[in-house]
Amino acid sequence: MRTWSESKNRIFIKTPEPFDFKVNLDYLQRDSNECMYEIEENMIIRVMEINHLRALVRISETDSECLAVEFIAGTKPELLEDKEAVVNYICEWFDFDTDLMPFYESGRQDLLLKPAIERFYGLRIMGLNDLFEGLCWGILGQQINLKFAYTLKRQFVEKFGEHLDYNGKNYWVFPSYEKISKLTAEDMADIKMTKRKREYIIGVAKLMANGDLSKENLLHVDDLKQAEKELIRIRGIGPWTANYVLMRCLRYPDAFPIDDVGLINAIQFVKGMERKPTKAEIRELSAAWSTWEVCYVLSVENAVLNG
Template structure:
């Protein structure tokens, strides 16, 4: 590891588990959940996509295969009175202690349990656009995408198309280039590793039936990650949002919307703000009860009190759309 990477890794905000945040019972992990938190609200968010292929929801329980250190444990996640998340390992083999710890960290990050939402709620209660959102969706967390390549891929796939078709493209990508594991009679899919896509050609990705440009962008992003030129640690670089946004925008195929989406959902930079997002515009239109979408200047004015909470404000407003 270079001196630069050692520095940035040390500065990366800890998404790890604070002392006392979890209990390891081998076959099951118990995560202590901070308030405010609502498993129902977060599950509702996750269930909005009927064509999702990377997790399954059944009987208010969440199932997912999580690739960790060469292993792929399958877990069931359920809540107990919104005070704890129970993570149960499925199948016959119990993962090692290190893998169990990393699974706990993954879920902790996925649900954004390391963020103190109290200041956001205090601000939102005084904001005309956000008050209804925090009252209606109390306990919702910014459900993230912990893996950088998956987050970038989702941003690229979703460019200039509707959400339904974006999920169709994601399923094609996963089922053609990802891998699957069988557990207790069910199939669980894992997102393609950047190494898999980096060695492909545009012709190889023709099966996805998306534009050649998007194929090129996807391959290019994978190659940067494989070559060590792009990582969460390098993007964080001391928490400078503007530098991180600039780094991403300088990548071919990554515009301001995709950059801010990645910084919002993967890096958890609170100031990330996809201000040009159509969904955000529609949500503001809905809350205001108007017949037209707001202009960019109007959004800037409306968001003047959201400083350092732009990402959460956006996430909560999106919730009105489903």
């Protein structure tokens, strides 16, 4: 049960334990080229597309273990169902429904995880609510470094997305699959991604526009392996991209992008290895974290990226 209240132009959402707003803000600011939100003075400003409307919100932390969600630019919803949708969106984005305590309690006994857990205590598995955005981000990030992936994302969003203006800034809405499904690869030629990636993104958009692919349908698949198969059958979606989406969007706690370059490099660094670990070695190291693979990946990567 999600606990929230409202007062005037704001909604207050009760945060779970453990949760550290500042630690999550630091994670959200891992690249300055992020275009889906702005972070200023420890506050997040972003557009949320909810039901039939778009709300521009400013998210901050209060002194009473709550997030304050302020509606700005006259975008406050009036209907209760829309306010509840806003609450659900933020709770899903911040992964408030996951009980992290069992992972933390066990993780403190693991020499690989203990330093990261202690330093980043209260970090949630920040997600991507929209399936199309998640799949696009996974495709954009294939075989390139994170910084260039953010550059491609900004180019894509600013060319094909829509935005709300506020105080001289544009706050972007991710391009809709309906719009992208009508494009050709040549329409995206000025975005510095390969032609094959452009084709992959348009192909995903067409599947979603035709109703052959949806978040709702994937959420009704109870088995991780079956959900992975449903995604891998799509052109351009391999095991890494599938597991990334299963982890960040569909919230499978045992999704495991074992080929993730960041994870591989992090384990090599933390373990002091002269070579990259094999898949068998990674599976052995993570064996104790069955059903917590997502937390394992995030913790190990953060130990290096922010250590």
